[in-house]
Amino acid sequence: MPETPPITTAVLPLAEKSLPALSGRVRIPSYDRKALSPGVLHVGIGNFHRAHQASYFHRLFELGEDHDWAIIGAGMMHFDAAMRQKLAGQDWLTTIVELDPEGYKASVIGSMIDFVAIDPGKLIIAMTDPQIRIVSLTVTEGGYFLSAETGGFDPTHPAIIREAAASGEPQTVFGVIIAALKARREVGLAPFTVMSCDNLPENGHVARATVLGLAQMADPEFAEWIATNVAFPNSMVDCITPATGPREIDLVRTTFGIEDAAPVVCEPFRQWVMEDDFPQGRPSLEKVGVEFVADVAPYELMKLRILNGGHAAIAYAAALLGHHYVHDAMADPLVAGFLAKLTKDEILPTVPAIPGVSMDDYVTTVARRFSNSALGDTIPRLCLDGSNRQPKFILPTIEARLATGKSVNGLALEVTLWCHYCSGRRDDGSTIELIDPNAARLRERALAARDHPRAFLQMPDIFGALAEAPVFVDAFEAALLNLQKQGTKSVLTSYLAS
Known part of the structure; x- marks a missing residue:
């Protein structure tokens, strides 16, 4: 990590009145926050929102x-109440620290000017304010009430049944949105x-399906009105943003002399690609780097397969070899080589070209x-959550390769490494803590695969028809037998030499 000398002056609490004194330590808002008026109500004021959407708005206001x-x-949620309390004490300001290996860069952003009390009735009133033209969301994938089997809206979810x-x-x-x-x-x-603004494919379509699905259960006529009159633009969002803990709070205090109850650290990279579908208008975010396009899908596919698929590729190989930090894994020629070759x-041959985008540059940037x-990602x-991530980031790429008659040896090896990881032991014999909603079943199948490799593939909700695809199954079986006999290092070495 870059060495930044500790602050030698008094530590100041983050607040509007402290900004003049902080101006020599970090970048502070150059605009008059009292002159701002609302246009967006955002639900889910977590780290990603503040590192991403709120930062883009802040940069626009700076212009x-x-x-x-x-x-x-x-x-x-209860954690929203805790965040509201923290931010209220600092006039809704946030310190954003970009973890650049060449030196940390800190800014205080002021694009948020209020926070609605955690009360559905008050939230409905806030959404009916004529000034609010956009309601945005970062409620995580689980917050959309999706079916594990279909991937679409789940009308049988207990919370949805109660809501209806x-x-x-x-x-x-979503009940609040419908009421508003x-x-x-x-x-x-x-x-x-x-x-x-959640990091899931076709996030606008997902939000629309959840709103319409819930409205249909309670008021079909109004559901039709929503379908005709309300816009749900898709967007692709990207910025690696770790959680905030004592380490991050202490970093902001000792490095920049700011007492911030909820600072955000993130990588310097940001990307936001969005469909331009805003009937009531929108801010001019293209002036600060947001890309407005007719169709987000090609950009999503690029990110899902190269970046998210790349994370999956290094994850289990690195874990079996005993790496803890992502940057340490990338310093291992076997792990970095596996990612590059795969x-x-x-992966890259399954990603269609996007006009004006260099796929080679994107791959280099991801690496x-x-x-x-400096990021400290682990x-x-x-x-x-491999049982959720593999079907999104790896298995569709395998299906795309098989559909064109191409080999899947490297992708099958990635699935093999996941299987071996699920059996619960690293190559040095130490125990792996498997954290996954299907952990028990995954471990059971992975252990059964020691004698019968195909046993791991017999999970229809995860592998679907791939469990019966001969080219994939044969490649998986051969890779798993080699991995069990030779270990991760030897198998990766052989793959790189192939």
Whole structure:
């Protein structure tokens, strides 16, 4: 990590009144925050939102543009209440530290000007304010009530069943959105745009499906009105943002002399690609690097297969070899070589060209981001939730290769490494803690695969038809037998030499 000398002056609490004194230590807002007015209500004021969306808005305000698009925070969960309390004490300001290996860069951002009390009724009132033209969301993938089997909206989820029967007293953010849209229609106010900023494919379509699915259960006529009148643009979002803990709070205090109860650290890289579908208008975010396109899908596919697939590729190989940090894994020629060869030979050929985008440059940028030693990203984090991540980031690439008659030896090896990881032992014999909603089943199947490799593939909800695809199954079986006999280092060495 870069060495930054500790601050030698007094530590100051983050607050509007402290900004003049902090101006020599970090970049502070150059705009008059009192002159801002709201345009966006955002639900889910976590680290990613502040590192990404709120930072883009802040940079736009710095240009003197669109000061009528400030953000009002909101939430529905107990942790939202805790975040509201922290940010209220510092006038809704946040310290953002970009973890650049060549030196940390810190800014205080002021694009959020208020935070609605954690109360569904007050949130509905806030959403019916005529100034609010966009309601945006970062509620995580689990917050959209998706079916594990279909990937679509799950009308049988207990929270959704309760919500549909709530009789005007919503308990989920989507119930609140429906109630607020209905209230706006009743007074002749145009509907706001619903803008998902969550890191999941076709996030706008997912948000639309959840809103319409819930509305259909309670009021089919109003569901039709929403389908006709409300925009749900898709977007692709990207910025690696670790969680905040005592280490990050102490870093901001000792390095920059700021007492911030909820600072954010992130990588210097950001990307936001969005469909331009905002009937009630939008801020001029293209002036600060947001790409507005007709179709986000090609960009999503590029990210899912190269970046997310790349994370999966290094995760289990690195874990079995005993690496803890991602940057240490990328310094291992076997892990970095596996990523590079797999990406070039099997992943990249499945990603269609995007006009104006260099895939080679994107691949190089991804590898550089993974190697960022200042970020402190961990291999255990990348290994989380494999039963959800593999079907999104790896298995579709295998299907695409098989559909064109191409080999899948490297991708099958990645699945093999995941299987071996699920058996619970690193190559040095130490125990692996498997954190996954299907952990028990995965371990059982992985242990059974020691004698019968194909046993691991007999999970239809994960592998589907791939479990019966001869080219993939044969490659998986051969790789697993080799891995069991020779170990991770030897198998990766052979793969790189092939």
